[in-house]
Amino acid sequence: MAIRTxxxxxxxxxxxxxxxxxxxxxxxxxxxxxxxxxxxGGTTLKQETRDKVAEAAKALGYVPDRAGVRLxxxxxxxxxxxxxxxxxxxxxxxxxxxxxxxxxxGTRYHLTVIPEFERNISPDTVRYxxxxxxxxxxxxxxxxxxxxxxxxxxDADFPFVSHGRTEFFTPHPFHxxxxxxxxxxxxxxxxxKGCKRAMLVVGDDTTTNHHNIVTAFHRATARTGLEPRxxxxxxxxxxxxxxxxxxxxxxxxxxxxxxxxxxxxxxxALTGGLMEGGLRMGQDVHLIYKQTSGILPTLFPxxxxxxxxxxxxxxxxxxLLLRRIEGAEPETLQTLAEPQPQWRN
Amino acid sequence: MAIRTxxxxxxxxxxxxxxxxxxxxxxxxxxxxxxxxxxxGGTTLKQETRDKVAEAAKALGYVPDRAGVRLxxxxxxxxxxxxxxxxxxxxxxxxxxxxxxxxxxGTRYHLTVIPEFERNISPDTVRYxxxxxxxxxxxxxxxxxxxxxxxxxxDADFPFVSHGRTEFFTPHPFHxxxxxxxxxxxxxxxxxKGCKRAMLVVGDDTTTNHHNIVTAFHRATARTGLEPRxxxxxxxxxxxxxxxxxxxxxxxxxxxxxxxxxxxxxxxALTGGLMEGGLRMGQDVHLIYKQTSGILPTLFPxxxxxxxxxxxxxxxxxxLLLRRIEGAEPETLQTLAEPQPQWRN
DNA sequence: TACTACAATGAAATCGTTTCAGATATTCCA
DNA sequence: TGGAATATCTGAAACGATTTCATTGTAGTA
Numbered sequence: 001m002a003i004r005t006x007x008x009x010x011x012x013x014x015x016x017x018x019x020x021x022x023x024x025x026x027x028x029x030x031x032x033x034x035x036x037x038x039x040x041g042g043t044t045l046k047q048e049t050r051d052k053v054a055e056a057a058k059a060l061g062y063v064p065d066r067a068g069v070r071l072x073x074x075x076x077x078x079x080x081x082x083x084x085x086x087x088x089x090x091x092x093x094x095x096x097x098x099x100x101x102x103x104x105x106g107t108r109y110h111l112t113v114i115p116e117f118e119r120n121i122s123p124d125t126v127r128y129x130x131x132x133x134x135x136x137x138x139x140x141x142x143x144x145x146x147x148x149x150x151x152x153x154x155d156a157d158f159p160f161v162s163h164g165r166t167e168f169f170t171p172h173p174f175h176x177x178x179x180x181x182x183x184x185x186x187x188x189x190x191x192x193k194g195c196k197r198a199m200l201v202v203g204d205d206t207t208t209n210h211h212n213i214v215t216a217f218h219r220a221t222a223r224t225g226l227e228p229r230x231x232x233x234x235x236x237x238x239x240x241x242x243x244x245x246x247x248x249x250x251x252x253x254x255x256x257x258x259x260x261x262x263x264x265x266x267x268x269a270l271t272g273g274l275m276e277g278g279l280r281m282g283q284d285v286h287l288i289y290k291q292t293s294g295i296l297p298t299l300f301p302x303x304x305x306x307x308x309x310x311x312x313x314x315x316x317x318x319x320l321l322l323r324r325i326e327g328a329e330p331e332t333l334q335t336l337a338e339p340q341p342q343w344r345n
Numbered sequence: 346m347a348i349r350t351x352x353x354x355x356x357x358x359x360x361x362x363x364x365x366x367x368x369x370x371x372x373x374x375x376x377x378x379x380x381x382x383x384x385x386g387g388t389t390l391k392q393e394t395r396d397k398v399a400e401a402a403k404a405l406g407y408v409p410d411r412a413g414v415r416l417x418x419x420x421x422x423x424x425x426x427x428x429x430x431x432x433x434x435x436x437x438x439x440x441x442x443x444x445x446x447x448x449x450x451g452t453r454y455h456l457t458v459i460p461e462f463e464r465n466i467s468p469d470t471v472r473y474x475x476x477x478x479x480x481x482x483x484x485x486x487x488x489x490x491x492x493x494x495x496x497x498x499x500d501a502d503f504p505f506v507s508h509g510r511t512e513f514f515t516p517h518p519f520h521x522x523x524x525x526x527x528x529x530x531x532x533x534x535x536x537x538k539g540c541k542r543a544m545l546v547v548g549d550d551t552t553t554n555h556h557n558i559v560t561a562f563h564r565a566t567a568r569t570g571l572e573p574r575x576x577x578x579x580x581x582x583x584x585x586x587x588x589x590x591x592x593x594x595x596x597x598x599x600x601x602x603x604x605x606x607x608x609x610x611x612x613x614a615l616t617g618g619l620m621e622g623g624l625r626m627g628q629d630v631h632l633i634y635k636q637t638s639g640i641l642p643t644l645f646p647x648x649x650x651x652x653x654x655x656x657x658x659x660x661x662x663x664x665l666l667l668r669r670i671e672g673a674e675p676e677t678l679q680t681l682a683e684p685q686p687q688w689r690n
Numbered sequence: 691t692a693c694t695a696c697a698a699t700g701a702a703a704t705c706g707t708t709t710c711a712g713a714t715a716t717t718c719c720a
Numbered sequence: 721t722g723g724a725a726t727a728t729c730t731g732a733a734a735c736g737a738t739t740t741c742a743t744t745g746t747a748g749t750a
Contacts, residue, residue, distance in 0.1 A: 018478075020706055031730045036708060046728065063477055067421075068706030070412035071735045078457075085443060087436060090640060094438035098430060101460030110479070112423075112457045115446030132408055133363075134455070239643040268644050295435060295640065298584040299613050365736055376700045381738060391698065413736030416705045 019060045020068075027056050039064075077108045079321060080135035082125055082149070083115050084142040086235075088203050088263035091293035092141075092310055096163075099314020100139070107322070109136075121206075123148040130156050137321045139163070143174070145208045161321040161333065163313060165208050173324050173333035175316045177290075177308045179209050179262070180216035182339040186260040186288040186306060187220035189343070193286050195258030198226040201270065203263045204235040213262060229256055234266070242269035243276075250277025255285075262290040271300065282345055291342065307340040364405045365413075372401045384409075422453045424666060425480035427470055427494070428460050429487040431580075433548050433608035436638035437486075437655055441508075444659020445484070452667070454481075466551075468493040475501050482666045484508070488519070490553045506666040506678065508658060510553050518669050518678035520661045522635075522653045524554050524607070525561035527684040531605040531633040531651060532565035534688070538631050540603030543571040546615065548608045549580040558607060574601055579611070587614035588621075595622025600630075607635040616645065627690055636687065652685040 025035045030049065038045050038053040039062075056062075070076050081100060083093055100111055112135060114125050121142065126149040129135055136159065140149055143164030153160045154170050161173040183200070190198050200217045202210050214230060221228035234242065246269060249255055261267045267289040271281060279285050282302055289296065291305035320333045370380045375394065383390050383398040384407075401407075415421050426445060428438055445456055457480060459470045466487065471494040474480055481504065485494055488509030498505045499515050506518040528545070535543050545562045547555050559575060566573035579587065591614060594600055606612045612634040616626060624630050627647055634641065636650035665678045 018706095021708095022706080032707085033709080033731075034729055036706095037729085040708085044728065049728080061476075065416075065706050066477070066479070067412050067415035068735095069708085071410075071416050071705090071737090072707045072709090074735085076412075083439070083442060085439075087439065087639070090435060090638075091432060092439070093436075093442065094428075094430075094432065097428060097438065097458055098460045098462070101458075102462070110457050111459075112455050113442055113446075114456075115443045117443070117447070131406075132411070134411070239639060240646070243643060243646075265640070265643070268640060272644050272646070293435075294432070294584060295610070295613060298588060298610070299617050299644070301585070301588075301617070363736095366738095367736080377737085378701080378739080379699055382699090385738085389697070389699095394698080410736050413705095414738080416707090416735090417737045417739090419705080 018065075019062045020065065021062075023060060024053060024056045024062060027060070028052050074133065076134065076136050078110050078112055078135040079104070079318065080129055080138045081111060081113050082138060082140045083113050084121070085116055085118075086142060086204065088265050089290075089292040089308075089310065090264045090295050095292070095310035096141070096314040099311040099316075100318045101314075102311070103315045103318035103322075109322070121147070121149065123152050126152055130158055137161070137325045139317050139321060142204075142207055143209075144206050145211060147208075159321060159324045161317050161324060163317055165212070167208070171330045171334070173320045173330050175313060175320055175335050175337065177209070177313070178336045178339055179213040182262070182290060182306050183213045183216035183260065184220040185339060185341055187217065187224055187226060189288055189304060189341070190258035190260070190286055191224040191226055193258065195256075195286055196227060197229065197254065197256040198258040198260065199229040199231060199256035201231045201259060201261040201263070201266055203232070203237075203266050205233040206235065209262075217260070226258070239265060239269040242266055243273040246270045246273025247277040248273075250274050250279045257284070258286045258288075260288050264289065264292060264296055267296060271303075290339075297342070297344075302345050304344055305342045307342055308337065309340070313337060363410075364407045365410065366407075368405060369398060369401045369407060372405070373397050419478065421479065421481050423455050423457055423480040424449070424663065425474055425483045426456060426458050427483060427485045428458050429466070430461055430463075431487060431549065433610045434635075434637040434653075434655065435609045435640050440637070440655035441486070441659040444656040444661075445663045446659075447656070448660045448663035448667075454667070466492070466494065468497050471497055475503055482506070482670045484662050484666060487549075487552055488554075489551050490556060492553075504666060504669045506662050506669060508662055510557070512553070516675045516679070518665045518675050520658060520665055520680050520682065522554070522658070523681040523684055524558040527607070527635060527651050528558045528561035528605065529565040529568075530684060530686055532562060532569055532571060534633055534649060534686070535603035535605070535631055536569040536571055538603065540601075540631055541572060542574065542599065542601040543603045543605065544574040544576060544601035546576045546604060546606040546608070546611055548577070548582075548611050550578040551580065554607075562605070571603070584610060584614040587611055588618040591615045591618025592622040593618075595619050595624045602629070603631045603633075605633050609634065609637060609641055612641060616648075635684075642687070642689075647690050649689055650687045652687055653682060654685070658682060 021032050021035050025032050035053055038050050039057060066077060104111060116125060126138060129138055138160040140160065141163040143150065143162040143166055145167040147166050150162060150166050150168060150172060154172055161175065163175060165174050165176050187198060198221055202213055204210060218228060261270055274285060275281065281287055288304045288306060291307045292310050316335060324333055366377050366380050370377050380398050383395050384402060411422060449456060461470060471483060474483055483505040485505065486508040488495065488507040488511055490512040492511050495507060495511050495513060495517060499517055506520065508520060510519050510521050532543060543566055547558055549555060563573060606615060619630060620626065626632060633649045633651060636652045637655050661680060669678055
């Protein structure tokens with residue numbers, strides 16, 4: 001039982017059965033070039049020939065060899081997802097990948113995933129893709145205001161799209177959750193519930209998202225008259241610590257009566273700590289969190305949330321990227337996702 | 346600002362700057378073949394030549410072109426992960442991918458991910474990989490007893506490894522969580538807590554895992570004298586339904602006083618329902634769940650769990666697969682992961 | 691010196707595809 | 721009827737790497 005890599009003494013590629021352009025050429029009696037031209041819609045060919053070729057290709061189940069195409073044209077038909085290791089948004093990776101998968105279904109694109117280990121994003125993986133022409137385009141997430149990966153790809157004029165905005169002057173494709181609307185909607189909701197002191201909990205202060213959300217929070221609390229408070233920069237804080245902090249918070253004299261949290265993981269730690277501290281959710285304290293998975297609603301059916309649809313984000317990011325690869329201008333490839341309030345009480 | 350795909354009128358690949366074998370050949374004054382031979386460790390070459398080539402390659406930062414290698418040798422240097430859409434194990438996808446990523450770091454392998462949408466696994470995606478020689482090996486998860494994907498790859502003699510065992514006679518590489526040990530350990534723990542009626546909740550009854558765990562559960566309850574009860578086949582049941590069922594369960598006259606659950610998602614639904622039904626976890630009812638993420642411990646620091654390290658599983662699966670690709674015998678590539686009890690009270 | 695043995699290197703074929711420059715027919719017009 | 725203008729199709733040359741086979745050079749031997 002020889003395995004594939006050694007099944008062929010010469011070390012050459014492919015089995016005898018593989019259908020190539022040559023197969024079709026022999027079958028139809030045409031030349032290689034005619035077949036190739038025909039398959040890619042050559043207009044100088046007789047209609048009869050084109051039908052013949054198309055028919056044969058279909059009958060044989062021809063699929064262009066990726067290596068051949070790639071070698072000749074430089075097109076990889078691959079898009080790369082740089083997957084951040086953050087676990088703030090539960091189920092983020094799975095949904096994002098499913099979304100991308102859904103969007104490339106039926107296209108010739110494959111998805112390669114490049115896991116990022118460092119929490120402090122480094123441009124190395126992107127540099128690798130650029131240097132080795134390993135993909136036709138890149139999707140990155142958790143974008144920073146002056147993200148070095150973005151800078152690098154702009155400089156190289158390489159197609160990419162970011163999940164998150166940046167502060168660069170040169171426009172680039174992005175799709176982002178509308179954090180500002182999230183923050184203001186949440187604050188207004190707290191105000192309508194009669195809250196007086198609002199606290200915003202944003203874990204990671206390195207992303208652009210952080211800046212947007214904080215600004216919008218300040219603006220909204222000023223407008224509604226709530227007393228603002230912010231807890232941030234905790235990307236390295238383990239959940240257990242977070243939980244402990246929440247417990248202590250529960251017994252503070254002027255503790256917040258309304259909390260907004262943009263991370264599911266932290267919401268869980270928060271909730272656990274607050275409840276252990278003796279507070280009743282939805283009575284002593286109101287909570288609104290950014291929801292990306294189905295976990296928290298299952299657990300706390302009565303807690304308000306504002307949803308970001310990560311699957312849809314994956315689909316959108318992919319569509320933007322594909323359009324970019326086909327040459328669309330960056331300015332036309334920038335979209336925001338509207339937060340979806342899920343008021344539950 | 347032309348984008349990459351059109352930067353070159355001829356439509357040819359690569360910029361002028363790309364370092365190929367030819368670059369090295371010109372630099373060293375040697376021929377293409379000598380350089381190639383040398384780089385792949387040709388022993389018939391003079392040491393001096395070999396040093397010269399190695400030096401030049403390093404200086405130029407030479408990396409073999411994947412398309413070239415693939416076209417000539419048929420080797421893709423890609424491994425494919427067929428990613429099941431199940432969300433029972435929270436954070437499964439992320440950790441699995443991180444694990445694989447860790448294992449291929451430093452190798453020439455890339456990872457492509459093929460999301461699976463149908464909950465009822467179809468062999469189409471695997472067939473595609475096989476037909477189009479899209480990867481050198483495949484990793485599949487959520488394996489069924491007579492998994493058609495496994496059958497297909499065995500028949501095609503294609504390198505793969507499954508996360509989960511099967512019932513096929515022909516041996517194949519696998520790595521699996523030792524569910525039997527999980528079940529018996531959990532039952533024993535419940536017994537030691539004084540439980541009388543144990544319920545096993547396993548969501549998906551299509552996997553091999555299901556069968557293993559149920560068998561072991563029966564054996565262990567018989568051994569310890571616990572009254573067994575099983576809740577299963579709920580792969581299509583939404584969490585909210587599950588939660589409702591748990592709530593009803595709470596008020597049953599002969600309700601279980603010990604529960605074992607192999608899915609985090611269902612554990613959450615269960616816990617939510619039981620608590621809403623008035624039960625106190627760890628007092629009225631004991632719960633032990635299979636833990637794959639950090640979510641539940643954060644939420645319920647006092648609830649027992651038995652951990653499966655999905656990251657480690659990813660690493661192991663990859664190593665097995667790479668060995669298989671290199672020709673190792675399937676029999677030698679079968680491992681089990683020991684469950685890691687996390688007793689917390 | 692002539693012949694063999696062996697080490698070191700090079701030339702060429704190949705993988706599958708695309709594309710450009712030619713090569714055949716075929717048709718048109720004077 | 722000849723030459724040009726059109727239609728269709730083909731040949732050949734890449735893209736980058738690997739591998740086989742041939743060639744060169746050198747040394748050893750009789």
